[in-house]
Amino acid sequence: MLATLDQFHRVPRVLRLDMSGQPIRWITWQSAVSLYTRDLVRWTLGESVLRIRGGYSRLDGSRTVVDVNSIVACDGRIFQRDRGQIPPLTNQALFVRDNNTCMYCGQQHSVFNLTRDHIVPKSMGGTDDWTNVVAACKRCNHHKGNRLVEDCGWELIALPYTPNLAEYLALINSGRILGDQMSFLQTQFGNARRKRDAIKEQRARLPN
Ligand SMILES: [Zn+2]
Numbered sequence: 001m002l003a004t005l006d007q008f009h010r011v012p013r014v015l016r017l018d019m020s021g022q023p024i025r026w027i028t029w030q031s032a033v034s035l036y037t038r039d040l041v042r043w044t045l046g047e048s049v050l051r052i053r054g055g056y057s058r059l060d061g062s063r064t065v066v067d068v069n070s071i072v073a074c075d076g077r078i079f080q081r082d083r084g085q086i087p088p089l090t091n092q093a094l095f096v097r098d099n100n101t102c103m104y105c106g107q108q109h110s111v112f113n114l115t116r117d118h119i120v121p122k123s124m125g126g127t128d129d130w131t132n133v134v135a136a137c138k139r140c141n142h143h144k145g146n147r148l149v150e151d152c153g154w155e156l157i158a159l160p161y162t163p164n165l166a167e168y169l170a171l172i173n174s175g176r177i178l179g180d181q182m183s184f185l186q187t188q189f190g191n192a193r194r195k196r197d198a199i200k201e202q203r204a205r206l207p208n
Helices: 028-036 091-097 138-144 164-173 177-187 189-204
Strands: 014-015 023-027 041-056 065-076 114-118 133-137
Touching: 014 028, 014 041, 014 177, 023 028, 023 164, 028 065, 041 177, 065 177, 091 114, 091 138, 091 164, 114 138, 114 177, 133 138, 164 177
Parallel strands: 014 065
Antiparallel strands: 014 023, 041 065, 114 133
8 A cells, every 4th residue: 555654663674676576675765766867676576565755847747656565676887696596694693593492492482582503513514504494483493503403302393594685685574564565575585484384373273
């Protein structure tokens, strides 16, 4: 639904794509307006979400109006990203990947009580990458220490995976993604993420 700036508590971010439809990054509405006014938006998806009124033309007195779509594909400066590129590993994105859930005890925690745990400890040569790290609560992380999961008699409740770019963009903007943006990103989610989402939905349907 088209709205003006003052109608938003938090103005949503716009999803920027390259010409091939590859999601590139989240941009602010100001950057989106700048792309529109420089005539760099080539095609759009999703709804027009925001109407920005600009200055008045000196020639005919008409006022510039820019309707910003939730998803815009642009040319201009090319942000060439390799489709196989690995998104940066941050705690924020990691915790969202793991649904703020400790992958050992299965409890959901606030981010303040979560840590990045290395499944194979660094002291044993474990690497700091997406497939060797999980969200773990402080208690479990402390208990596990420098041991392997099996040495604790534990099992991971879900397998870690490396998010692709679409998954990563969904992770870092979670909680403020518009429905059509999420639907678009979901078309590019990989199998690991889909499987987890399916399990999450199944669990949600189970009576407590
Ligand atoms: Zn735990």
